[in-house]
Amino acid sequence: MSMVVPLSHVIGLSLILFFIGLTGIFTRRDAITVFLAVEILLNAANIAFIGFAQSLESEFGHVAAFTVICIAAAEAAIGLSIVIRLKADHRTLKLKDLNELRG
Amino acid sequence: MEPTLFWMVVLPFLGSMVLGVAKLINWRSCERFAGPIACAFIFLSFFCALRVAYIHLEDPHGPPTTVDLGIWIDSANMSLKATLLLDALSSILVLIVTGIGFLIHIYSLGYMAHDEGRLRYFSYLNLFCGFMLVLLTASSLPFLFVGWEGVGLCSYLLIGFWYGDRENAKAGRKAFVVNRIGDAGFIMAMVLAFRLFGTLEFSEIASHPALVLLARSNVLEILAILLFMGCVGKSAQFPLYIWLPDAMAGPTPVSALIHAATMVTAGVYLLARMHFLFYLTPLAQECVAVVGAFTAIFGATIAVAQHDIKRVLAFSTVSQLGYMVLAMGVGAYSAGIFHLVTHAYFKALLFLAAGSVIHALQGEQNILKMGGLKTYLIASSILFLCGFFAIIGFPPFSGWFSKDLILFSVIATSPPIFFWIGLVTAILTTIYMTRLFYLVFLGIPKIDQRKLRDIHESPTVMLFPMAVLAILSILGGIRWFSFQSVLNEVLPGQIAHVQGADHGWFTEGRVTLIVTLTVLLTATITLRTYVSWTKQLEVMRQWSARLLGFLENEYQFNRGVVNGARRFSHIAAMCSQMMDTFVIDKFVNSVSKQIQGIGKWVARFQTGAPQTYVMMILIGFLVMGWILLEGVPK
Numbered sequence: 141m142s143m144v145v146p147l148s149h150v151i152g153l154s155l156i157l158f159f160i161g162l163t164g165i166f167t168r169r170d171a172i173t174v175f176l177a178v179e180i181l182l183n184a185a186n187i188a189f190i191g192f193a194q195s196l197e198s199e200f201g202h203v204a205a206f207t208v209i210c211i212a213a214a215e216a217a218i219g220l221s222i223v224i225r226l227k228a229d230h231r232t233l234k235l236k237d238l239n240e241l242r243g
Numbered sequence: 244m245e246p247t248l249f250w251m252v253v254l255p256f257l258g259s260m261v262l263g264v265a266k267l268i269n270w271r272s273c274e275r276f277a278g279p280i281a282c283a284f285i286f287l288s289f290f291c292a293l294r295v296a297y298i299h300l301e302d303p304h305g306p307p308t309t310v311d312l313g314i315w316i317d318s319a320n321m322s323l324k325a326t327l328l329l330d331a332l333s334s335i336l337v338l339i340v341t342g343i344g345f346l347i348h349i350y351s352l353g354y355m356a357h358d359e360g361r362l363r364y365f366s367y368l369n370l371f372c373g374f375m376l377v378l379l380t381a382s383s384l385p386f387l388f389v390g391w392e393g394v395g396l397c398s399y400l401l402i403g404f405w406y407g408d409r410e411n412a413k414a415g416r417k418a419f420v421v422n423r424i425g426d427a428g429f430i431m432a433m434v435l436a437f438r439l440f441g442t443l444e445f446s447e448i449a450s451h452p453a454l455v456l457l458a459r460s461n462v463l464e465i466l467a468i469l470l471f472m473g474c475v476g477k478s479a480q481f482p483l484y485i486w487l488p489d490a491m492a493g494p495t496p497v498s499a500l501i502h503a504a505t506m507v508t509a510g511v512y513l514l515a516r517m518h519f520l521f522y523l524t525p526l527a528q529e530c531v532a533v534v535g536a537f538t539a540i541f542g543a544t545i546a547v548a549q550h551d552i553k554r555v556l557a558f559s560t561v562s563q564l565g566y567m568v569l570a571m572g573v574g575a576y577s578a579g580i581f582h583l584v585t586h587a588y589f590k591a592l593l594f595l596a597a598g599s600v601i602h603a604l605q606g607e608q609n610i611l612k613m614g615g616l617k618t619y620l621i622a623s624s625i626l627f628l629c630g631f632f633a634i635i636g637f638p639p640f641s642g643w644f645s646k647d648l649i650l651f652s653v654i655a656t657s658p659p660i661f662f663w664i665g666l667v668t669a670i671l672t673t674i675y676m677t678r679l680f681y682l683v684f685l686g687i688p689k690i691d692q693r694k695l696r697d698i699h700e701s702p703t704v705m706l707f708p709m710a711v712l713a714i715l716s717i718l719g720g721i722r723w724f725s726f727q728s729v730l731n732e733v734l735p736g737q738i739a740h741v742q743g744a745d746h747g748w749f750t751e752g753r754v755t756l757i758v759t760l761t762v763l764l765t766a767t768i769t770l771r772t773y774v775s776w777t778k779q780l781e782v783m784r785q786w787s788a789r790l791l792g793f794l795e796n797e798y799q800f801n802r803g804v805v806n807g808a809r810r811f812s813h814i815a816a817m818c819s820q821m822m823d824t825f826v827i828d829k830f831v832n833s834v835s836k837q838i839q840g841i842g843k844w845v846a847r848f849q850t851g852a853p854q855t856y857v858m859m860i861l862i863g864f865l866v867m868g869w870i871l872l873e874g875v876p877k
Contacts, residue, residue: 162861166854174853239851 150191157184171226171233175219182212248329249310251291251337252380255373258284262366274361278352281365285348285372289341296334303331303732309382316385323443328382331733335580335726336379336512339587340505344372346708347500350595353705354496354602364404364494371397375505379512384433384443387513391429391477394506395422401501402493414492421486425476425510432469439466449519458523467520467527470513471534478510480568481538484561485801491553495598498553503560503594504587511564511583514571515734521571522735532572532657536664539565541798543671547678548794551608552597555679559634560590562668566649569661575652577730582649584726585641588719589633592712596627599701599709600683604694610679615688619698622706624684629713631680635673636762643759644720644727651754662749669758670765677769686773 157180164177186205193201227233258281265273273280295308307330315325329337348368355364371394378390395418403415437443439462440451448454457463474480479487490502501507514521514531521528542562549555563586570579601608603620617624633640636647646669654662688695700706772780784791796802848855 165857235852235854242849242851 144194145191147191147195150187150194154184154188154191157181157187169235171223171235171238174235175223178219179212179216182208182215245295245308245310247291247295248308248327248380251288251295251341252327252373252376254284254288254291255369255376259366259370259373262362262369266362266366277361277365278348278355281369282345282348282352284369285341285345288372288376289345292337292341295329296338299329299331299334300726300729303729320441321437323383323385325386326382327377327380329380331729332512332515332580333379335584335729336508337376339584340372340375340379343504343587343591343712344368344375344500346711347496347591347595350499350598350705350708351494351496353702354598355494360404364401367397367400367404368497368500371401371501371506375509378509382444382446384436384445387516388429388433391473391509392426394501394509395419395426395477398490398501398506401497402490404493404497408492411492414489418486418490421483422476425473425483428469428472428476432466432473435462435466435469439463445516454519454523459525463520464524464526467517467524468530470517470520471527471531474510474513474568475534476510477513478507478564478568479538479561480510480534480565481541482800482804484538484542485804487561488554488557488797488801491551491557495553495594495601498557499591499594499598502557503590507560507564508567508583508587511567511571511579514568515576515580518571518576518734522574528572528574530572532569532661535565535568535570535572536661537565538562539569539668540664540671541565543668543675545794545797546675547671548791549675550611550795552600552610552613552679552683553594553608555610555675556590556593556597559593559672559675562672563590563634566646566665566668569665570649570652573653573656573661574735575649575656576734577727578645578648578652580730580734581727582645585633585645585716585719588712588715589630589640589642592626592709592716593630593634595705595709595712596623596630599623599705600627602701602705603698604690605697607690607694610682612689613683614686614690615684616698617684619695620684620700622700623709626706626709626713627680627684629716631676633716633719635676635766636669636758637766638759639720641716641719647755647758650758651749651751654749654754666758666761669762673762673765674769677766678773681770681773
């Protein structure tokens, strides 16, 4: 009989991770760290999925978690290539210098 | 369904189309046959007209011949059939149009023999005849309007036929624009008639119960005056006559056919067609009489001082049209149409003879440079003389019958002032025609010798139609030719009850005697003045030089109108420019400025920093989550 982690703890962890991620997005100044923060957000969501899947005894949560992992992998590939292109083209990864879309 | 009537109308259109297509594909070898083809089509049309009109002239009160061309306009509360209809009145005019049209086509064979644009010319001429026949055989106002506008178009095309000369093109444009004013009245009249009667068929309006109920009401008077406005434009009445003298820029056969014999009488025909309406609107009818009488004397005075042979005849046409309209105005419809018929004969003849003179002199139109042509152009001068006698009303030429009939109807039905105006017009007509005849054919030749040597009588192909018209001018007043009995049957002529009634001193015989004697006396005095009293004539000319100049310039009326129109269009242009810059542009600019402002405000959210976008997404999610949990905020 293994110990079951209570749902509230799992959701608590997920929330903490989520806020860490948000804080990272809003406070960091360079693209790579913001990108890492987005990864943290994704993992927060994943933990929430798993927690709910366990407590509701539904396979759907697990499926969703795997989907998120796949998407995160693809997103990492695209995101990192964007970062590389940004560095190559603009010689900087500072977000405040990358504001060409400013209206 | 009467195929003869159908083909009568369609044949000229077919001819026009054939020639038009030949022109379009630039078929050079067809050019030689352009005239004969056009003549053939119009002759066939004339033949059809004879066949179908014969029935109605035999039996004026018989049912009209109709051809149903199907439904033209079909909408919610209006269904308009396109129907060709021929009754006794239109039979007469159809014969005139196709008959004189055919003669003038033949004349054109000679007159336009060396012209480059023969295909175009004969195509237009056929088209004109087609539209004129539509005008005459239309059974409803809008269908008549189709022909009305069609002949206007052909008139425009033929006035500006030699469009290489800017003046000709301008004259065509003027005719078109001035006619629009009258047409505006016509269109308003149609709208009003539809509001009043709910139908635009002549026969249905004539028998509509509301018509008699509305008699003498203002709205019916307005309807009649609006219709008359169309007539004023088309029939060159004062003040819209200004286009007709300029229309002489076209080839002379065109002036004879369109601007003397047929198209300009369309307005008179319209008045006769709608006579049941004018019968019930005394005020409008009085208006018609006043305009007609004024135009008659106005045109005649101007014609006295003109130097251009065609302009003299043009103002004479204006004046004679005034006579016809005057006859319509006093209710003598049959007399008016009778004069229309005789005028078509003799004025076409005069124009063709004038064309023959112009042709012989290679385009010279100034009568002061002519003179003594009777020895060179014997046939033309004799033919011109026939027309001359007819127009001044020399017994027993056709004009004598019709003019006397009009003047008698006028004195019998209306205040004597109209009669005196008519009589003075007759005197003036005699003066300017005698002057014209003397200056062109009598006296000493004033043409330079070189031109005199080349002078040659017109070919037979031109003389033949003139001869036919001359015979018609001589015999046109006699009962058998004049259709007068038919006219008296179908139109209220006033003559029937006038003859029995007591008119005091002015009996028909006395009126005829007065008019004839006056005319003869005037002709003799004028001729005498020119032949033997040359010194006195010179003195008189110097005395009245300013008056003559004033008359020559049409009382400055034409110039005034043209200048006024120019100024008006300047003002209108200025107004529309102001409207453009200060209203439309301003509105458009302010709208775009507002939108720009909104855009600028919204653009502030596009900071370019990813964090802002993330924040917005987050806020969006929170709001959506809130809504999901709490429901839509009330």
